[in-house]
Amino acid sequence: MEFHRLVAARRSLRAYSSRPVEPEKVERMLEAARWSPSCGNRQSWRFVVVGRDAPTRGAVEEALDAGNAWARRAPVLIVAGAGRRDGAVVESREYYLVDAGTSLMSLIYRGVDQGLLVHPMAGWKEAPLRAALGLPDAFAPMAVVAVGYAGKPEELDEATRRKDERPRVRKPLGEIAYSPMWEEPYAGTLPSSPAKVFETDLQLRFGDTDAMGHVNNAKIVTYLETGRVRFFSEVLGARRVEDIRFILAEVSCRYRIPILLHDRVRVRMRISDVSRSSFRFHYELADPGDGRVFVEAETVQVMYDYATGRPVPIDARVLAAVRDYASGG
Ligand SMILES: Cc1cc2nc3c(=O)[nH]c(=O)nc-3n(C[C@H](O)[C@H](O)[C@H](O)COP(=O)(O)O)c2cc1C
Secondary structure (H helix, E strand, C coil), X not given: CCHHHHHHHCCCCCCECCCCCCHHHHHHHHHHHHCCCCHHHCCCEEXXXXXXCCCCHHHHHHHECHHHHHHHHCCEEEEEEEECCCCCEECCEECHHHHHXXXXXXXXXXXXXXXXXXXXXXXXXXXXXXXXXXXXXXXXXXXXXXXXXXXCHHHCCHHHHHHHHCCCCCCCHHHHCECCCCCXXXXXXCCCCCCCCEEEEECCCHXXXXXXXXXXXXXXXXXXXXXXXXXXXXXCCCCCHHHCCEEEEEEEEEECCCCECCCXXXXXXXXXXXXXXXXXXXXXXXXXXXXXXXXXXXXXXXXXXXXCCEECCCCHHHHHHHHHHHCCC
């Protein structure tokens, strides 16, 4: 998976299916962790893999906090941490925790890359975990990681399902990154949390559906195009086709729920990434009534000079208009 998709796909969701995890997938996760960077190459990370049938499994499940009871369904639990004495120390900085965190991230992403749901947890009791797994004092367990395939949210209890339905929130870039001094916000190209997302409603036609009564997958690409044309017209003031000087380089769709003819469909779209001569749209096709997301999609557009047949840098005015719109202007 491309890295930006991997970042977007990773979620700490809680509904696990009972489908077993192939041992080779777990091994690849550990292998990715093994190749992580570490201070002084001390590789102080350690992992204990506890499968469904392991004799230690019951005790590890017991050590989980009540709020993490959902993790008992995960076929594999991995205890991740680092050896306190194995890590490098620079001045007074102890790097074993950085080693543990860095390798944990590689472990997680390699799992997500293989289609797995990987959820790290801090909610467990250390003493029973230590006793169950025979962890030495010098080893600091940092996370119990649930590994498995995503299951059905409706099989979760109400409170846990609500947690998974909460909107994802992140601090804006300028709040977590500074330049060139502490608390001087780093200026990103686009606002990291757009104040305004472009929305437009679609008119479905009978001819869009296939023999199953679903909107045909190929039509979805046309829906995205409708969204783009309206975006260019309404946000950027394009009046003619020639005003839209880009070519489409990439389309990807994740079909989540079939769209039926009677469904109401709204396109919600924003520019999610800008490079020198290309930019990326992120789309959601959703029901404006109940918020169900039918399709998530992305497209990459390359600004293009049709006369010379070559990519050209993105026009500064276009970028300014997009920035202005996303900032709520
Ligand atoms: C070190 C660590 C400990 C966490 N502990 C728990 C936990 O005990 N229970 C839980 O449900 N989620 C836990 N999480 C998941 C976070 O709640 C989650 O990463 C955060 O809300 C952001 O959501 P996202 O991972 O889906 O982007 C933990 C995450 C990390 C990195």
